Amino acid sequence: MDLNGRRVVAIGERDGVTGPSLKLLAESAGADVVFSVTQCFV
Amino acid sequence: MAGLGQATVTLLRPSNRRAANLETIPLSPTPAILSASYALSHAPDLVRYGSKPVREIGRDPSLLPRIAGSLRPWDEVVAYPPNQVFIGNLAPEDLASIPRPWYENRIDSASPSGAFGRMVSQPALYGLMKLCDDFDLLAIDGELAEQAGFDLVDFDHRRGRITGVDPAELRTLAEESAGLDLHHDGRMAGFIRTVHDQDEALTASVLLENLAGKATAVLAFSDLLRNSGIGAGEIDYLLNCGEEAVGDRYQRGGGSLSKAVGEVVGCVNATGSDIKAFCSAPVHALIAAGAMVAAGVHKYVVVLGGGSQAKLGMKFGAHLRNGVPVMEDCLASMAFLVGPAGGHGMELRLDLAGKHPIGAGSSPKAVYEALVVEPLVRAGLGMTDIDKYAVEMHNPEITEPGGSGDVPRMNYRTLAAMAVLRREIGRGDIDRFVAERGMPGFAPTQGHIPAGVPYLGHALEAMRRGSLDRAMIVAKGSLFLGRMTQLVDGVSFIVERPAVARRTG
Amino acid sequence: MDLEDQANVNRLAETSGTDGMVVLLGQPDANSAGLFAETVTRGDPTWAGPLAGVPLGLPVYHVLEPEIKEQMDGDLYDEHVGLMELSADVEEIIKWVAVYRD
Numbered sequence: 001m002d003l004n005g006r007r008v009v010a011i012g013e014r015d016g017v018t019g020p021s022l023k024l025l026a027e028s029a030g031a032d033v034v035f036s037v038t039q040c041f042v
Numbered sequence: 043m044a045g046l047g048q049a050t051v052t053l054l055r056p057s058n059r060r061a062a063n064l065e066t067i068p069l070s071p072t073p074a075i076l077s078a079s080y081a082l083s084h085a086p087d088l089v090r091y092g093s094k095p096v097r098e099i100g101r102d103p104s105l106l107p108r109i110a111g112s113l114r115p116w117d118e119v120v121a122y123p124p125n126q127v128f129i130g131n132l133a134p135e136d137l138a139s140i141p142r143p144w145y146e147n148r149i150d151s152a153s154p155s156g157a158f159g160r161m162v163s164q165p166a167l168y169g170l171m172k173l174c175d176d177f178d179l180l181a182i183d184g185e186l187a188e189q190a191g192f193d194l195v196d197f198d199h200r201r202g203r204i205t206g207v208d209p210a211e212l213r214t215l216a217e218e219s220a221g222l223d224l225h226h227d228g229r230m231a232g233f234i235r236t237v238h239d240q241d242e243a244l245t246a247s248v249l250l251e252n253l254a255g256k257a258t259a260v261l262a263f264s265d266l267l268r269n270s271g272i273g274a275g276e277i278d279y280l281l282n283c284g285e286e287a288v289g290d291r292y293q294r295g296g297g298s299l300s301k302a303v304g305e306v307v308g309c310v311n312a313t314g315s316d317i318k319a320f321c322s323a324p325v326h327a328l329i330a331a332g333a334m335v336a337a338g339v340h341k342y343v344v345v346l347g348g349g350s351q352a353k354l355g356m357k358f359g360a361h362l363r364n365g366v367p368v369m370e371d372c373l374a375s376m377a378f379l380v381g382p383a384g385g386h387g388m389e390l391r392l393d394l395a396g397k398h399p400i401g402a403g404s405s406p407k408a409v410y411e412a413l414v415v416e417p418l419v420r421a422g423l424g425m426t427d428i429d430k431y432a433v434e435m436h437n438p439e440i441t442e443p444g445g446s447g448d449v450p451r452m453n454y455r456t457l458a459a460m461a462v463l464r465r466e467i468g469r470g471d472i473d474r475f476v477a478e479r480g481m482p483g484f485a486p487t488q489g490h491i492p493a494g495v496p497y498l499g500h501a502l503e504a505m506r507r508g509s510l511d512r513a514m515i516v517a518k519g520s521l522f523l524g525r526m527t528q529l530v531d532g533v534s535f536i537v538e539r540p541a542v543a544r545r546t547g
Numbered sequence: 548m549d550l551e552d553q554a555n556v557n558r559l560a561e562t563s564g565t566d567g568m569v570v571l572l573g574q575p576d577a578n579s580a581g582l583f584a585e586t587v588t589r590g591d592p593t594w595a596g597p598l599a600g601v602p603l604g605l606p607v608y609h610v611l612e613p614e615i616k617e618q619m620d621g622d623l624y625d626e627h628v629g630l631m632e633l634s635a636d637v638e639e640i641i642k643w644v645a646v647y648r649d
């Protein structure tokens with residue numbers, strides 16, 4: 001899967017990789033992050 | 043109640059008591075956590091009013107009998123191993139050797155009274171709410187009131203407030219007023235009213251959350267006084283760290299529960315305020331309490347937190363789907379006494395408090411570097427110089443059915459990975475690090491309750507026995523949930539056995 | 548998955564289509580990652596949210612997957628994912644996300 005140019009929905013987790021972190025990483029691969037969120041289960 | 047007696051004496055001679063306190067405070071006392079107290083209040087009939095159940099039952103009323111059919115009876119709640127750890131009858135290490143599922147491997151002849159905590163049944167919870175109710179918000183029937191009074195003999199000074207009405211009167215009240223029906227033992231046994239129909243902050247559901255938080259905090263706090271032997275009148279300041287939003291429509295959540303709780307337990311010489319920081323609030327509050335003691339502002343500060351009604355039954359859907367009991371059935375509460383060390387308790391190393399600063403970034407590496415590594419480096423210590431870490435101590439049996447995993451285990455593995463990156467241990471040592479310096483989660487999923495602090499009671503006992511020298515309490519908070527920032531939060535502190543603190547301080 | 552977030556993903560898919568859309572996950576646990584992957588492919592398995600019975604069929608990947616990692620900036624990756632690479636059960640997470648993707 002080539003992320004470059006793709007529209008990415010980033011679903012992170014507080015104790016894993018957060019939404020803002022996934023956004024940064026996906027953008028470094030050339031993706032357009034259209035939605036990012038961090039989930040907290042507790 | 044011994045504490046109340048002393049409070050009365052103080053009330054008569056407040057200036058003398060204050061002067062006596064000032065004389066005994068050294069210039070810069072070392073703060074210590076002197077005592078810890080925990081409580082679990084069984085609330086099976088309040089599960090339906092948890093935030094998640096109330097919304098889901100509204101959509102699908104057939105869920106209500108299914109939830110009711112999956113709730114545990116009182117004796118199973120008492121015998122549930124994680125609950126026994128929470129009140130101090132079992133050590134966290136003991137829990138690690140009990141096979142899962144814990145709800146099936148119950149402790150025979152378990153007691154609701156523990157070394158530093160207790161469990162109370164639902165009538166006692168209703169009774170506590172009744173004796174905390176200063177605005178006639180709550181009515182209960184006579185049978186429930188009688189049972190509640192019987193269960194709360196140690197609250198003699200307010201027990202007279204636990205009065206009941208006859209069932210017909212209760213029904214009329216419910217028909218004529220806005221509010222919520224309350225249940226017990228298969229019947230409608232109470233009613234909590236909405237105070238103001240145009241004030242969302244004073245609806246029955248919000249008031250139920252706040253009253254439940256107040257009542258359960260009173261339970262843990264009064265036990266703290268009894269167990270520590272300190273008089274209620276000796277407490278100078280209160281810091282509530284619960285998550286309930288007390289206030290009215292002009293300042294929703296801006297109010298305070300500290301003095302409300304302190305009033306019930308007789309802390310006539312105390313004032314207080316609330317610290318809000320999501321799940322990490324207790325650790326923020328303990329650091330603030332320690333700082334107040336160290337600065338000589340106050341001698342004795344109590345940090346307290348009541349139960350979270352909103353989180354009852356939060357994961358009921360996953361529990362029903364997986365055929366396991368609905369285990370979020372208790373309101374948890376806690377209280378901690380912070381004062382001058384004087385060779386007692388656990389010394390609170392304020393010089394080694396950790397924080398997650400705004401600019402640190404929210405990657406796990408950045409969070410743990412700030413919370414754990416930075417304070418240790420400052421002290422010239424390594425990660426393996428901490429005997430036990432207490433992270434978020436959520437009971438995995440509650441979280442795993444919903445796919446949320448084992449939260450403490452993941453946190454401990456992340457800490458171990460941090461030690462690998464720092465070359466303090468090898469990659470092959472991760473499991474051992476987790477087993478030796480971690481523990482299984484045993485706290486109910488009650489918001490601020492699980493954030494590291496459920497271990498403090500065990501740490502105190504272990505330090506008294508001499509089997510623990512140093513522990514680090516690490517808490518994180520999900521600030522992003524309030525939609526005001528994407529940030530996470532976190533704070534930490536180190537507690538030490540007094541002899542150890544003198545060597546390294 | 549949080550119901551509000553299910554609604555957001557559903558709205559994005561409805562308003563701008565699923566062409567060229569990819570879901571990227573960051574959960575530290577295989578069960579949790581699997582649950583999210585299932586939700587954005589087959590629909591909400593808990594039947595509680597807006598994606599219940601809505602099989603969006605979105606391509607879904609976890610940030611730990613090698614083909615994703617190799618496209619990202621190395622320093623950023625070490626900073627944001629490095630610790631989880633060491634602590635999480637990487638193979639198990641990748642396996643469960645793949646189960647729902649394929």
